[in-house]
Amino acid sequence: MAVYRLAVIIQSSSDNDENTLLVRQTPPPKLPEEEYSNYVDSDLWDLPSAPLNPLPHGSRSSLAIDCADACTDRLNLGAFDVDSALDQEYPPGVTLVPLRSRTQPPFRTTNLVVIAPNNVTDGCEDSSFAAYGDALLMDPGCRSDCHTKLMEIVAALPRKLVVFVTHHHFDHVDGLSIVQKCNPDATLLAHENTMRRIGKDDWSRSHIPISGGEVICIGGQRLEVISALGHTDGHMALLHISTQSLIVGDHCVGQGSAVLDINSGGNMKDYFQTTYNFLELSPHVLIPMHGRVNLWPKRMLCGYLKHRRDRESSILQAIENGAHTLFDILAKSYADVDKKLWIPASSNVRLHVDFLAHQDKLPKEFSMEKFKASCRLDFLSRWVWAYLKGGVISKASKLMTCKLLTAIAVVGFASFYSVKCKSST
Template structure:
């Protein structure tokens, strides 16, 4: 897996006012707008994202060399990293110099939790104050108060400006939470505020090794929501406790540290999302389980043996001062659910998206390509500020990512159709030719998507007349033995 990489983020503050400088972040590149099929994606644009300026932080080529920039409180850390080069990348585009920022000091050093599939990115956050506040800033920069940034984060509205994780973790996140839990002792990440992601080892598919357990807890001074139409209420919420047996002890410690009025939501039934349910039930028999009825039918009694409450989408959940809404999101399975964290407009998408690569649909559990497309468009129309998958890192460019998924699925479907038009008749023929550039170890999950793409093509009457669905369906049972 290799060593982690590093990134430097700088909090540049103005004297006396306490404001800090944020920079509008550049979205990932998209295909040219004139490219075929791009017209429909033009209106799906993510809102502006502002964050602390940052740059890659490389190791010094000569281990005996020392950094030329002093960072108070971080001598042992920055001595082996090329801080001057990273600072130049941060300051030069802003028209600033190191000398203008006075003394640099360490704010935080954050080791990224194991989201995978790579070794992660550790972040060095430093701060420095300008001798005088600059009033003439570039269009991409602006001064931001902590109060203003906190409001944008915690009272988010679709389409409004957003504040990124460096600003939150470095300047806005409380040092000691009033709702401290065992999750704090585990490798985790809190962003957006109120949502803690705990990647825990699970029986998931490569290239991932963990499933993100989402922990949401009411703050001790929360007065709760003024609404009265909530479907379920509690003092804490767990989403997808899917860790494997090796870390059930850690999950038990976490559950025991949470308030007893606990709500649990499962996005779907796969092992890497429900393997920890038995631990939750043992530690807190009064916990309330929410899931779709199609999902519950597939969850074994060994995981959850008591009652549950069925959800179909649209239900509102109250966790103290945190409001959430359940979103019906079929496609991956026929009972798949998402969850919108209303306070921050963050969308928890289950396995509809993953942090790296593309999602696999489960044809054995009602997975459906038409549903998958429709759910993707539903997510796009919601205009979330952050996407939270259950595998991999959060995504700060939700609409860009979702459009990328649509492009990928359409390109794959076109490739499958071309392969069929060129004479492929069996599942093995289609997979081997369409996924010829992919490791054959991944052909089995890829075959699930191929079957659903063929069904989707058939529903659109796009399959050639000489293509035999009977022969194709008959070849599916022989696929594994053909590998």
């Protein structure tokens, strides 16, 4: 009997449906620079498949299958159990649940990663594993209105649960307290720098510190902890070894590029090194915590490198052309970017300047001391003025601007008071 393979593409009703985490993706254009030519993605031969079992005589599939009747003479798809066949996951063994979170636009959700193998095997209680369990939960960072959903997910998982946190931002840990309440015996894995920033209200029990290189075992499946410093100084990633699926936290995002957290040890040098380390791992797929799964991981990572190199060049050119303050550098190197995005972008500019200094690329006349002095009140006041001059302001933008002006006034008063106190002592 002949055996045929049927390729099925499931199309979302909306191209912008952020809850559709796996979609058909055309290869991104190749980058012209020779530096990236050696990084080539592999073909995805491991996409999930399943047999189509016939339904009882007279029954038809409940799914509306486009063109099913058009190929009746060859294969009547309506007569098969397509519903069960489509109950697949990719990467195999990894489930993503997008939950509303306090994240930043353009995203509205954080992907809760759940690894719970159906066929749990023995062999995990090896002393060489940093941790083991029957299921793993990664970055429970949903808002309070999704806590009921999170409770249902945790309740359905085995009691021997491992919780992995990539970093401390609230859109990744807002649900930690719920997980601890539902399963007090769960084991938490996080970097020490991350744990220092997680409040006792979020997690009050002990944890296992990780720094990269540790191997954990979940239901017989092995995962390796990957150091992913750059976004913060405690950022971690996780490699699902059997499928080479790399769960990258906030190092990569489904749209645009990540903003590094300068207040939590964000570092551009570390960010570049982590990106190169990811490339050397040769992942088959990248799983970000915001946005869709990426099926062209090496192209994506190379695109990140090129974007950062190009941005670094534009910042250096601005400096060489006489821009010596944060606002002036950003105004020249981000001239094509909406001014409302200049506040988060300013962190990356500061980190790029630090990295240029580390590489000894800055002009001799450039003063790091004067640059750092321009990164607070001077930058905020000049940005607000430029933003107000930019044109029509929405009601929400006016509210944000009023808050910023109030903050600037408070900072200015505090600075004045501090100087006055020092001069009187």
